[in-house]
Amino acid sequence: MGASSDAYMCLSEKGIPWPHGGLSATLRDLARFGMLYTRSEILAQKQSIISFAQLKEIFDAPAIDNPIAPFKWGYQWDLASDGIMVKGGFGGQILLINPEKEIVIAYFNYVDKDWGMNLVSDNAISEIIKAIDIKEK
Numbered sequence: 001m002g003a004s005s006d007a008y009m010c011l012s013e014k015g016i017p018w019p020h021g022g023l024s025a026t027l028r029d030l031a032r033f034g035m036l037y038t039r040s041e042i043l044a045q046k047q048s049i050i051s052f053a054q055l056k057e058i059f060d061a062p063a064i065d066n067p068i069a070p071f072k073w074g075y076q077w078d079l080a081s082d083g084i085m086v087k088g089g090f091g092g093q094i095l096l097i098n099p100e101k102e103i104v105i106a107y108f109n110y111v112d113k114d115w116g117m118n119l120v121s122d123n124a125i126s127e128i129i130k131a132i133d134i135k136e137k
Contacts, residue, residue: 007023
């Protein structure tokens with residue numbers, strides 16, 4: 001993917017990595033990771049890293065019914081519908097990808113003193129999606 005820096009994985013007090021989360025990378029490298037899911041990069045890599053079949057599986061995964069929102073936790077993506085994939089992280093990080101439109105948005109927010117879940121709001125994601133759609137018209 002052409003990362004410019006090493007990534008760091010959070011470990012438990014016993015030194016066991018948290019593979020479900022806790023990966024720390026630079027903003028630019030997060031965007032480079034997101035590019036792996038774009039149509040042009042899938043074609044350039046001859047589907048060797050991410051394939052169109054895997055992308056289809058992500059978008060076809062059933063949503064999990066929960067009281068907050070119908071998240072698509074299959075393959076660790078929080079949202080995968082209407083051509084948009086979104087993954088949020090603790091402290092406000094977000095990766096938004098539109099594979100067909102070749103759009104990748106990597107975003108870092110902040111972590112408050114209580115290490116709360118300062119995730120990007122649904123409103124912000126909705127506005128980003130609207131802005132993407134406006135560009136096409």
